[in-house]
Amino acid sequence: MSFRIRAALASAILALSLGAVTSAQAAGRLTAPDPDWTGGLVTCLVAQYILENEMDYRIKRVTMPSGPGVFEGTRSGDLDFACESWPSYNPAGDKYIKEFGGDGSVAYLGATGIVGKSGYFVPRYVIEGDASRGIPASAPDLKSYKDLNKYGHMFKSLESGDKGSLIGCPVAAWLCEDQKRLDMLGVDFHAQALGSETAHWAEIQAKYKRGEPFVAYAWAPHWIHAALDLVEIELPPYDEAKWPATNWAQDVTHFHGNPKMLDEHSDVVKLLQNMNLTNEMQAGMIYDIDVKKGDSEEVVESWMEANEDIWRKWLP
Amino acid sequence: MSAVVDDQREPGGFESFWNEHRGWVITFVLLAVSLVIWKIHGTQTIFPQSWIEAFPFAQKTDEFDQWIRPYIQPTTRAIAAGAVWLYEGLVDFLILTQWQIVFVILVLPAFAYGGLRLGLLAIVGAASFLVLDYWDESMETLSLMSISILISVVIGVLLGVMASQSDRFEAVIKPILDTMQTLPAFVYLIPAFYLFGIGPPGAILATVIYALPPVVRLTNLGIRQVPAGIDEAATSFGATRLQSLLKVKIPLAMPSIKLGVNQTVMMALALVVLATFIGSPGLGDIVYSGLVRLNVGKALEGGLAIVFMAIVLDRVTYAMGHVEQVRGGQHDHMFRLFPQGLEHVKPILYLEYGIDWIWRQIGAVGNFITLMVTVTACKLATLYDSVVAERLREILLARSFLIASLVLIAILMLLDAYTGVFGKFPRAWEYSFRTPVNQYMDVLVSSKMFYAVTTAIKEGLFYGLINPLNKFLMGLPWWYTSIVFVVGAYLFSGRALAIGTLVGFMFIGATDLWILGMKTLSTVSVSVLICFILGVPLGIMAAYNKTVDTLLKPVLDTMQTLPVFVYLVPVIMLFGAGQVSSVLATVVYALPPLVRCTTLGIRELPGEIDEVSNSFGANMVQTLTKIKIPMAIPAIMVGVNQAIMMALAMEVVTPLIGGQGLGMQVFDGMNRASLGVSLQAGVGIVLLAIILDRMSQAWTRTQREAMGLA
Structure with missing residues (x-):
């Protein structure tokens, strides 16, 4: 029986020490959800690649459906930032982001460069x-x-x-x-x-x-x-006065996050503001992932290695 | 209606006819009256707008929700931190420990409680996680489930014991349990994000809410069923009420409590995929990410891993409640791996002999190790005290399996610590079948012939059943439908249910959900009808034919435990999204209990029935249709009742594939981050579920009483 106790003790100590290790690193540790569509995932992986390889951050990736859950998570601080939010698909965003007339409990962290339509x-x-x-x-x-x-x-x-x-x-x-x-x-x-x-x-x-x-x-x-x-x-061109009898407006997608990011991680916010991934760049990676069935992380990594001149300019 | 009721009182020539066919007459008259009213009414029914405006349920709920959150968040976060601590400790242990050791630890309980056969099943299950390369994900799911189940069992047994001691508490808790089980989890997912944070704690909360009821119910039932005489005897010997409860009643109620635990395990596993919606890792993640990329093969792989986990856990917890511990390799009868009837096939026989021989050798080694350990331990203990040593000897010898297992695990751990014999699971042994599955799906989807078949089924269902019933239920005036249900509830059950039904229907109307509620009602009716048409014959076949039964069992198990999300995509691709697909997905989910209850109902009939009816010259078909099926009706109705409940539970999943009804509002509220909108639709589903459940239960009870079974 004593063996069992010892095993239990050993695993408890193991768990505790692991906890200690993770909290020691917490200074540069951010949590971000993986968007559940490929385009958003690519945008997120690009930002994470820079944060991890150039700025010494560790990103904890969480899989969860995009939508209001992500907003609740960023609002409560469980998620630090989220990538590529499409304004017209997220009524929750209008409730929380000040720039869209919300209460300011979620902060706008800059455009991604991707323009949706x-x-x-x-x-x-x-x-x-x-x-x-x-x-x-x-x-x-x-x-x-x-x-x-x-x-x-x-x-x-x-x-x-x-x-x-x-x-x-x-x-x-x-x-x-x-x-x-x-x-x-x-x-x-x-x-x-x-x-x-x-x-x-x-x-x-x-x-x-x-x-x-x-x-x-x-x-x-x-x-x-x-x-x-x-x-x-073809649809009639976008016109706010005639909506919805018109085409859609362009969706200027953005990063958003917990308001404390603005003070505590201003370097991250700076990077997200500078970032400017174009639709063409993203489309190339989407093609490699979804049609050529490449692994998303490997595809982004090889793109980053090949296009250093583009993303170096985004560094804060 | 009143004329019909009057008929009953007047004695006349109709009397015998009436007594025999009362149900049919009432149904027929009701249907005719309804059709006439529907024809006269003509348009879609409209619930009075002023009533809807007077009842701003969603808005008030949202205001309350936003107001209360900051006050309870510190408490909920503290609870969440505790849950995370437990979860991470367990998951780290399972993932960081060498896989061979974890494998052995997972498989041993199956051998201990279920013997060789269950042990082999557990080996296959655990191996499937490795072979599919989902070991880490499986361990995450297993940890999440273990902690949820542990919490559910602790709280559930406590609440169950309390409910068994106080009738008032029982009366309060019963509707709460019903609500917990039928209120769609999507309703409280968004607040859970805020209150408990993303990841494991929210998922644990949702799982506990869903999985808690059975253990409460069965603990309560088990303790209440202890005969009063036993309790009296205990008290007359001077036991206090508490002593009698702890030492007499709870031990006697143990089988029932264990059954509750078994049910809880199954319920918890049904929520694995849902956990992903709260950002919690595990097998659900594989299913979800496969689903959103339309990768049917990947979703199926994840789904099968969940099925294996569910089946093994189900059998092990069931065995824990039923069988005494099987010691070492002792067993009397020859081991059988395959169903009866195959024992004459030579290769199978040799295989079984081989496994049997190996198992006996392992048993012998195990017993030998136990003996060695016992002798050594007793020798050491004698130095201290010989009486203690004697007792120790008894204790140790009675636990030969446990000791042999611990020695095995210890040897593995030592080997792992001091040698490098264990490596990673070899890549070459991994196998993925997602590509062939996806290719096969492609062939099916583009096959012209298959498409013609699915289109025929689709159009038949839509024009023949779904569309007419939709139009009929939505066209009936709201007050008429309410009256029919309230009167029905009164006749079946009594005043309480009638009032409940009235409140329920008024709530659905006043929250502006009448039309959606009727759509839900029609989808559920059509689904249950199809389940009935398919399920009862299947159940009867399984009751008569052992081969059918053996073949059907794993299929039904898989249907019940395979996460519904896995077959949503194939259903859409083959049948197109829409109401037909949601009905089909509902049928797949709700069919198993109906088949099982039918089989059980026919099998449990006394054997003399066949003899008596044969002696009167009836053939098998006559015995079946005239005697057995009517006598099995109460059991079949239990199955129908369960099918209704499961069909209502599917209401919140089918909107994902174009189903229309209350579930759609639940999702809409979730997407708008409005608790009020989701909650009112969720409550609508709960109310419909409770009304239909109570009505069908009351009806079944009267049937049973009429047959003298009660």
């Missing part, structure tokens, strides 16, 4: 056909939202009845107002919300693989554009 897309084979897969061009002159009514019958779904169906914004809280937009623009379509991003992409990918026509909401930069060949449908 949402819109409606159709697969290229719908317009141009795809000889290699034997798909004829079923809607050769589909260019803008005005042409949609003409092809409504092609896009029917179970739930839409006789109308055409738009695979709309999956999450109501993203405030896309798809049905309202369609109604205001006079497009006789039914907007279907699939409930989650996963369901959205799964549905699009399955339809694409079967070569079916579809109109779907999507945004860029996103891996779906690396995997599938999609063409954007």
Whole structure:
């Protein structure tokens, strides 16, 4: 029996000493959530690479779904900072970030450089056909939202009845107002919300693989554009007064974090403010990860090694 | 309705017909009346706007939530710090210790409680973590589960004992337990972030909330079922109430309490994937990251690792409650690895002989080691006191398995400390099947023939069942639906349930959730109906045919423990997102209990039934349809009841694949960081669950009484 006690003691001491080690390093230790989409993950890994290799920080990465949970975490201080927040998808951000009219319990830490853009897309084979897969061009002159009514019958779904169906914004809280937009623009379509991003992409990918026509909401930069060949449908240019009967505004994505970051880790904030990752840079890495199935950390690391001249300029 | 009720009182020619077919007549009349009202009403029902405005539940909840948080945060954070300390200690031990040693430590309890067969299952389970290269993740999940289960059992047994001692406490705690089990965890995830922080503590909290009820219920039940005579005997011998409880009642209630622990383990494992939503590491992470990248193969790998863990833990905790400790290698009968009926196949027979022989040798070695240890220990103890030595000898010899295990672990630890024989798990032994799974998915998705089949199923379900029922329930005036349910509750159960039903329906209406509530009701009805159509025949087949039963068991186990998130993506890819897919996913989840209860119900009928009915010249089909199925109805209804509960639990998962109903609001509230919006929809689900549960239970009880089974 005494062996068991000793083993228990030994493991307790082990645990305690480990605790001591981690708290000793805590001065330069930051916690950040891994975004659950590839683009955001790339942005985060780039920032973390610099923090760990050039600025002597240790980053504890946490896997959790993006969205309000991340805001609650940064607000309470469990998370120090988070990467690539898209303003139009995070109503929680408006509640907490001062720059967006919130109460200031979450701090704005600078733009990432990635500019997002949402819109409606159709697969290229719908317009141009795809000889290699034997798909004829079923809607050769589909260019803008005005042409949609003409092809409504092609896009029917179970739930839409006789109308055409738009695979709309999956999450109501993203405030896309798809049905309202369609109604205001006079497009006789039914907007279907699939409930989650996963369901959205799964549905699009399955339809694409079967070569079916579809109109779907999507945004860029996103891996779906690396995997599938999609063409954007024209919408009236963005106009705040006419919203939602217009296209989306550009999403200038940003870093945000706990307010104490501003005082305690001003060097980190400086780096995040200086950082300017472009859509093209990110798209290249997304392609390597999602289409060429590379390991995300290795892909970012080799990009960092090859592009030192770019990111050296961001250092505080 | 009233005319129908009057009929009952008037004696007449109808009387015998009425008594025999009362249920059908009422159902038929009700359906006809409802259809007429639906036709007259015409449009979608609208709950009075002024009532909705008078009841700003979501807004008030949000205000309260924001106000109270800063006051309770210090307390919750202190609790969280304790949980983190426990978790990190355990996880560090499991991950940093050499894997061979942890492997042995994990597998030994299975051998100890379940013998060779369970031990082999545990070896397969633990090996799957290594082979799939998910060892660290498995250890994280295992630590999280162990701590959650430990906390649940400690608190649960305490609450259960308290409930067994006070009727008033029991009455208070029962609805709370129901709510804990049916309130979707997504409702309190966002506040949990703030109060308990991200990572393990929040996940432990959510798991404890969900897994606590069964152990409370079964502890309470176990103690209450101790015959009153035993208690009286104890008191007459001068035992105080506390002594009688601790020394007599709780020991007698142990089997029931152990069953509660077993149930708690299974409930806790159902929340593994959810833990990821709170930023907690482990196997759920693999499933989640596979899911969001549409990597079906990866999600399946993670899911299977969870299934293995769940099945092994389930069997081990079940064995702990049922079997006396199997000592060393002692067992009387020949070991059987494969189901009966295969014992004539030569290779299997040799394999079984081989395993049996090895097991006996290991047992002999184990007994020898124990003997050595005992002799040495007693020799040493004799120097001190010979009486103590004699007692020590008895104690040690009775624990041969434990001693042999400790010696084995000690040898492994010494080897690890002083030699370099243990390495990492060899890369060459690792195996990943995600690529073939994904390729197979691709083939299925693009297959024209398969698509034609899925489309036919989809359209049939949608036009045949889902859409009409949706339109029907949403078109019925809200007051009519409420009246039907309230009267039903009164007739089935009594005044209390009728009042509860009324309050429940008014709450759903006044929070502006009527339409979504009706959608939930229709999805649940369609899902349970399909479960019934598929599950009852399967259950009957399994009751009659041993092969079907053996084949079905692992499938059902997997269906029940495979995290639902694993099959969400394949369901969308094959059937498209929408209501049909959510019904199908619900059926997969809710089917197993119905099949199990049906099998059990038919099997438990007395054997004489067959003989009697055969002697009257009935064939097997007649015996089954005229006697056995009617007699098994109470058991089947228990299954239906469980299927309803599980279908309602799925309500919060199906919105992820386009399901519509109250669950959608729960997610919407979560995405807007509004506790009020999630909570009111969550409470709506809880209310529907409790109403449907109580009504079906009351109905089953009257059926049982009518058959004289109660």
